[in-house]
Amino acid sequence: MSPQAFQRAVLDWFEIHGRKHLPWQQAPTAYRVWVSEIMLQQTQVATVIPYFSRFMQRFPDLPTLAAAELDQVLSYWAGLGYYSRARNLHCAAREVVERHAGRLPERLEALAALPGIGRSTAGAILSLGHGLPAAILDGNVKRVLSRHAGLAGWPGETRVLRELWELSERYTPTSRTAEYNQAMMDLGATVCTRTRPRCDACPLSGDCEAHRSGQTASIPAPRPNRSMPVRRCLLAVLNNRNGEFWLQRRPPIGIWGGLLSLPEFDSLDTIHEWCIQRGLEVGELECLPERRHTFSHFHLDYRPVIGVAKARYNAAEPGHGAWFAPHPDLALPAPVRRLLEECAAGASQSSTHKA
Template structure:
């Protein structure tokens, strides 16, 4: 297929089958596109939709986001993972307001200078948010282009990625660029799927090298597998008679940065020593089954240790410090910690039977 045939076939398909009613498409502007693009990194559309709607209800524009606190932003992000994204959103919003008068820059390089915005996200903000010609290259687009061009190799490898950018630039039109880029993402998400692509209904099938060569299952090449290290710890679930739980605030960087979580210890002895220093009775300590949470680069195995603090005088929570939080407190928790607390609160009689969180 020639370039114009590619574009025409893609846009004709988009007009009939493309997604046009997602929450961030109903009133498209650079801010809404930016928020949605950051949320959609490493996250499925169905998961993102309720988060996006809650986020926009609280922070409807970049000025509101800049004026908010990073703690509130992170709390609204709780459960989406990759929390540096939330912190970068807040930092970037303040820069847009302070240095750009509340308007997003109109060039890829200026957008890339903002925290958390790479070349593809910048291209999406310009094309989808303002209709300016700019190529994109998210995971779905990479898969479509790899198969269409018969390009072997892991798409994240520098030499493969350079070729994919060259293809994306060559195929991106000057007109209807928003529809073109949205169509590329939609095609990868709904037709040119990672497994079992629906090649029979693909608008690009006549020019697809992977289909012609019978390589749709082999292209793109999967990411090379690396052995994941395992980290281990104990986590203290300290509850008082009302069901309130003692939580600490994690550092702003690193895993679960800026969220509230359970006190974490290298081992049981360290946990018991911490309790002894604070006069906490550990006679009724209960070790719950080990749980596992998988991050991108490692796995975390943790043993929850439940202690009831009846008769213990809890210390007062401060905004930036540790403290007690009731069952209905609006606080940002990591997803596996929130699940653990729900399991404990929901089935006290069978706590020993809590399933592993894999």
């Protein structure tokens, strides 16, 4: 299939079946496209929509995002996971204000040099936000191109990735690029899906090598298997009689980087020692059943340990920890937020019963 025929088939399909009413497609700007593309990395559209709408209400433009404190940005990101995306977004916004007069660059190299923006995201910003011709290669596009060309192997492999970029550059048109790129993403997301692709509804199936050879289940190849290590810890859920919880700031780099979270320990004895060192008189500790939270590269098995301080001791550690009342705007990891909500609800029920 020639590039022209490929483009025509994709664009004709998009006219009828493409998604045209997503929030970031309404009055699109480079900024809105950028935020949506970062949120959509490793996250499904249905999950992103409410986060995007809420984020845009609070940070409607790039200067507003750049002027905000990182903690505010993280609080509006909490629950989406992969928090380095939010930190990079905030860092890049400040860099754009300082170096590019508050406007996202219109050159691929300058865009791709910003924190968190790679070649494909830069191409999406240029085409969907600035209306310029630029190729993209997100996960959906990789799948469509791999199957159409019958390109075996894992798309993350250097050789395969190089060939996929060559295909993407070859097929991307110089006009109607925004529609074409959106069409390719939609095609991969709704038709050429990872499992059970709807080949009968695909405009490229007549020329698709994977479809012809019956290899849609094996192309593209999955990431090579790797064993997921398991980390275990105790999470101390300490609250006082004012209904506040002890939280501390995570390091800026690493899991849940920059978020508020619960202190971690390896034993009950170390929790007791930690409390004594800070003048916290805590009653009997209650251990809840172990829970699991899975990150991209390991499992975290954690056991919540509940303790109540007999008074609101001023045990704050500047820059490290303090008492916080539960609040929707706190920048908390999703499992920690759920845990605090459970504990707060349990404490409320207990108070009701006692009354």
